[in-house]
Amino acid sequence: MPLGAHKATLFGAAGVSTGDVVLLGSSTVSDSSGVTFSGLMTSTYGEYIFKLYNIHADTNTAEFGFQCNATDTADFDDLLITSTHFDADHREDGAGGSLQYNTGKDQAQGTAFQTITSENDSTSDSSAAGELHIFNPASTTYVKHFYSRMSTVTLLGGNANPLHYDSFCAGYFNDTTAIDDIQFKAAAGTFDGTIKMWGVK
């Protein structure tokens, strides 16, 4: 949903509700190896939205991703994911400008953290922002669907002109066990950032 749809609540405290979107958690980290929201995904809400701001990788080329736990697991390493990933890119000097599917960032029944950005870099003002939706994670009947959209700026590729990526990722956890935990982290090293978790009634 657009930011403006619930802009007021973005600045609220956990548990504060504006309309039928409720802020459940917020984590602001520096040099973190991972942000985890444990046990907050329940049957209370049919959809959970994570808003990510100022995601800054401390390691060049470290993409940003997430994985979940089912209620019977704890290590973020065994939920099967099948997913898609594509992006549009364009450099500040006008070069590039393309749309492509990324076979290196999708998964086919994989258990790895799902990449949701394109290449991050550690330049001081580079960062990523966006959102992730997860639908009905408490279902014990169906697989659990998710999709994300992330905007990223990077200096990678040996080019002095920053490159912008608009990245789209979607897929499902191929499991009928309820999902209750989620963790975000960079593929390598640590990161700074703010992640907020919302429940949609």
Added chain:
Amino acid sequence: MAMDLITTNTSSGAASSDFTSSIDSTYKLYIFKFYDVNPATDATRFSFQGSIDGGSNYNVTITSSTFKAYHTESDSAAALAYDVETDQAQGTGYQDIQGDIGNASDESGAGELFLFNPSNTTYIKHFYSTVQAYDSAPQSRQTFAAGYFNTTSAIDAISFKMLSGNMDAVIKMYGVG
């Protein structure tokens, strides 16, 4: 600005899920969120249409575009593509917003549809949707649809259904602003 839950339709074995009240000038934006969309017929499409007569007829003229990203569980195919089979050019049919959802017990679709200012009587009415599904391939498929109802009459009802057969689904309608 708040997003308010207006109506929840929970359907089981239903031919359609219709919202025939509360779509009016109260809100400028209506968002439909849906999950656990499971068709009775395998590999059929999830779709919607609007009405200008309170739900008596769902046949408003639509021009739209659709594209998709997909990836099979076997890793045998993955691509991003425009979908010429599901767009419309001044068509009056239901607009497909997700294709080929599987009907196995754990297969389903989920997503959201945005409908802008449906009560306006000056301009056409825009919509866009994002839907993610476990389809029959089996594969993950994300579908993006967008377009407009080419009418200056107020849209006052929305209907969701499968292209073929019945469905289970939870569909919620929210108002924003």
